[in-house]
Amino acid sequence: MTDENKSTNVVWHQGEIGQADREKQAGHKGAVLWFTGLSGSGKSTLADAVEAALYKRGCRTYVLDGDNIRHGLNQNLGFSDEDRTENIRRIGEVTRLFCDAGVIALTAFISPFQSDRDAVRELNGDRFIEVFVNTPIEVCEQRDPKGLYKKARAGEIPEFTGITSPYEAPEAPDIDVRTADQSLEESVQQVVHYLEANGFLSVS
């Protein structure tokens, strides 16, 4: 859409509004911040904190996490390998829609398999940012905010990532966040600086 079109009253005759138009309106690019890491690594805490920091700057953001996905879009999926892959596939497709809408989508899921994460990167191209919430399992297990490691060690959770099910650490994450070595503020700034340095927070 050109400026000329916008100045008339019949803008709706001029065709669809596209991603570039929505990004221009937002003042930043659509993007996908894909936080991956073990249970207890701090994915949701960091995603929420990054969202708050971006909100404060006027950015359009949305966090996808277990709370709004598992009991909604993906309520008909279980925990088989097939369902886990479909879980991540659907979330990936939703991030693509948000990105197209000019929103910075942040996701907080363990997403243990590199192939699943790569498929989402494939969908989103250079808008996809893999954020490895790189917290040692010893630290995660010590934090154990939901008591899940304790249950897993007691054999009460059959397939638990990092204990009885593999976690494939990102081979080449775009951002590697060591939450055990720095404060939450420092981790937030690391992510925000990445966005700034890579041109996501402005439109050309």
Place this chain on the structure above:
Amino acid sequence: MTDENKSTNVVWHQGEIGQADREKQAGHKGAVLWFTGLSGSGKSTLADAVEAALYKRGCRTYVLDGDNIRHGLNQNLGFSDEDRTENIRRIGEVTRLFCDAGVIALTAFISPFQSDRDAVRELNGDRFIEVFVNTPIEVCEQRDPKGLYKKARAGEIPEFTGITSPYEAPEAPDIDVRTADQSLEESVQQVVHYLEANGFLSVS
């Protein structure tokens, strides 16, 4: 989030950003404009035109339609009754996420069954606006933009809504748009006026 929180540098310690925060930033409410009607009724044309009009007013919008859903999120669904219902269910869940994100989501799907549409209304509560694109089938068949009625009449499409498969017209649509009796601009204004009159285009 209070104004006090926003004035500090540690906003990310104050908890999550919620729908109300995002709507305040957007200057309008999140909403779901659910366009339903026969093939050729003008759902996509109207949804795109309403999006353009809202964009021009600075609103955050996104159109979900066959182009970005059928080959993406719902690529693993066919056309059985079960799959059609799952198709609409997933779209409904995605509209809920966009609405929560403070976006006005517009959908353009035939969505022939009242029960499927009611389920989406249930999800979205008073943010759901059922827009009946109420174009007589004779007019739709005359327009036949994709040549589908011709194929359906020739028996080349086994289950075609309005011909060999039922279309359940909305029992109590929030907006009833008679596209055969008024111009596209008039239809757009009808929808936009509904949003204005019902307080969707401002935040309280």
